Amino acid sequence: MVHPKQAASSQRKRQPLPVLPIFFVLTWLWAAWYYGSVFHISREYSFWVPDTRIMEFILSQSYGILRYIGRAMLQLYRFPWLGGLFMALMLTAGSWLTGYCMRLRPSWRSVQYLPALFYIAVVTWHGLDIFFEARTGLIFGIPFAALVVLCIWGMMIKSFSRKPVPTLIGIPMDETPRQNGIQFAVIAICLAAIIGFDMWQRPYVRVICRLLDMEYRQDWNGIQKLARANAKMSNRPMACAYAIALVQTGQIGERLYDIRLDYDSLHIHGMDGAHNNASCLYVPEGNYYGGFIESSLHASMEQMVMTGPTIRLLKLMTKCALMREEWELADKYLTMLRRVPFEGAFCKKYGAMLRHTDKINSDPEMARIRLTEPIHDSFESQYQQPLFMGYNLMLIEGRSKEALVNSLSVCLYTKLMPQFVERLEPLVGTTPPSIIMDGIMIAENKNPGISQHFSGMNFRQPQLQTFLQNIQPYMKDRPGHAYELFPKYKGYYPYYYFFGNLKATKKGYTTLSSSSSGVN
């Protein structure tokens, strides 16, 4: 005999939960909150306007219309919550239709979530590749195509069969608690596994995307905070964004070595399917913020040739054209951007600068860049690549102290001490930034007495001596101990000099691979 209260309680316990709506909420959280920054940057590295003439470069490719529609949908990720909502709706609707079209019995209903979960897994697996080199039309294009197929399939079933349509937002009454629980378990385990994989194998993806977004928003403090929070993670896009933030805030000589600069391999591939050095993600910006406007325009144009226009490239090229006072060119790029949904704010801000040099020169970002522009013309091919590094290694004459500090910082980064020492003279009698002081102390070894020409150096010598004593046990295997020593000596240039970036600096500063193409 069961007590009535116990029976009621048991009934409440057996009440199935609305798995589909919960799945919707979970995918929305994933698509907007967890992975939203990645999709948001994917939109920036994409381009879509309604005009099919302009989109011919996409439409003329295989599945062009699908890529076109996919890119259109991706525009919603201007606001990650909105894009995430749309993606969650698509994935949820797709799951629901999968269940209906496959006539899944309640005991097999967990299968209906697998295609959507598989999609999430594939996106996570690809990481940066989902937007790298602008293959962005497939992000929404593939689920959209699947949804269309399922809709047609479902309509056919509905037309020829009396099979009841399963509930979409209500409680599935035909499921037992066990069946209900299995569905939950499948979803939870799969999502946990995917997120676990992302955190374990692709931890840099969301960080890089957030940094790129902050870079666009000129959130220099945010970049520094995020980069330092992930200081052990090391990759070139992150290092470049961090260095840009330091340059923009005048701290390149103080804080560069707060993050590890050893550059782990990234899972990123070019159009040819080969592993890529991800230079597309930082060279145009690195040149721009380094004061090399023409080279930034050059690098951007090369990318645009290969991938077609992207919102990010067009924005950067607009700023470059404004800096060069090429008004018609800037207006051309702005005209393109005005046709892209949600880009009104950018167009308004930079449109106001057209034919107004004073507004350009008073913009904080651009004014800072002006300080480091070259004084004389030369050719890119005379320098090692990337240019914002190579040029600064050979800087002879700069237009500001900032340009000199950039140059000294690059010399220290590349560990080319003779070039560093050659450029110190303008700082004689001053107190240099701390990293440069540490560099001077290291240069003291081959240039005895050099530190005497600068003030504020007093405590640097004992600090360096202590450091050199402490690292003696590790000097036989520097690559092997670099990682474990980093937390202890984070931010200290001598650590970087002896243990950092050994692969690149062992053979001198290496160039990036360049194209073997001809004259167009």
Added chain:
Amino acid sequence: MRYTLYIYIIAATMLLSGCKPKAKLPSQYAEAGMEVNIYPDYKDVVVPPNIAPLNFIVRDSVGTEYVAHFKGKEAELVAAASAGGVVKLDTTQWRALLVSSKGSDVSVDIYAKHPDGWVRFKPYAISVAEEPIDAFLSYRLIEPGYELYRQLGIYQRNLTTFDEVPIYENNREYSDGENHCVNCHNYRMGDTESMVFHVRANHGGTIVVQDGKAHKVQLKDSTIITSGVYPSWHPTENLVAFSTNKTGQAFHLYHAEKIEVMDESSDLLLYDVTKNEVSHIIRTTSDLETFPCWAPDGRTLYYCSANRSRLLDSSLPDSLAGQQLLLKYDSIRYNLMSLSFDPKTRSFGKPQMVVDAVSEGKSISVPRVSPDGRFILYTQGDYGQFHIWHKTSDLWVKDLQTDSCYALTEANSPDVDSFHSWSSNGRWFVFSSRRMDSNYTRPFIAYFDKQGHAHKAFVLPQEDPEWNILLLKSYNVPELSRNAVSISERDLHQCIYDTEGENATYKTNPTAIVNLDGMTGASPKKPVDGTSGASPKKPE
């Protein structure tokens, strides 16, 4: 069902008619007292009677409606635009207007509806020439300059309409094994029955089209620097003169011009299409010869030549020549030269100086002789040969009757004006200019009158005038032709993809100039005879 369809049609008609304002002249208006700002600038230009409608945009920030009134001798045309100001002209009415106005002016009144009523801007005129322009213009569409290429093609535009068709497009999707570039298309005297262009990288070779058939050849030999580059069809013989160039480019860091393209070495070749034989016309190490161009009678070959040995340190190895020249890029200057040619014996004469630009501190490229043989149209800039990136480049002509050289000031702009092509009647020429935004070349059309003067140039008309802004590619190598290219894109694709290309046989030309000082035509060991290029070199 039928009623629903009717409703849709009626609704669509209403919607469309609502979008486009009525083309009706305002009955009351005030004089604006100022010139109208239109894009592109079609004010006070001379146009051919067969040109497509000159659609334009009225750039007026306060207008909400516009009306354009074109008034000719016997016909008129009224067109309207909404707030966007895009005026699209009716093709039939436009054609009737131009045909009836041949040899006279068409006056244009633009009215704008401002908040306080209609205003009329100062009128302007369009002169309609008697002579038509060749109906077809082919060009390559490619991003401006730079090193890489992806999607590109050679296209053909019908100038009497807005129709554009691809002659050939490369692979649309990236593929390591398929990526290729096409360039340097050229026709025999504006007749597309004989066509040549190059394919670079994968599937590379020179594509020769004749009698509707395409075949691929490889113009390679150990004595040839690279392969054929800039071509020129002989007017009567089945010959093509090519330059062969080792070209490089460098990117400026802080300069008004973005790119410098230079030849490290270059020579001239003659390709016999019938025999599939290639030989040297000029092969020198001391000079750079490029941009060959036949005179219409086929008895003179014009080309550009620069002395490079004066810029090189002879103590340094030749492998450093490119770097040495790069550092002296603004000292490389080309003269306009010529060689006589006997079509019967296929022999060349001695180099002759045609225009000594170097002594004036200038440099010449891309000579093109007018169909009547009287004028040589060329590009002149301060230095170098790739004037398409030089802001100082302007169009010049040499009148061979009067021996005078002068700039085509009316057609030129402060920006780049370069690569040009004559219409077969010699009254029009098309050229590339970066005047619109300093970066993306657009084809401009200019009238060349009987006195040898050019008139204000106008940009190739587009159905949507804003397309000049929206297109992110340059119009490269615009070539006029009387007829359309007849070979299909499919046939070209088949030739390019499915054939390796036959190797041309290298043959020594007894009259070739080898190892001579190409600027003077002199042997290094012998004194020269002024600028006439005496002291012919013994054949190799």
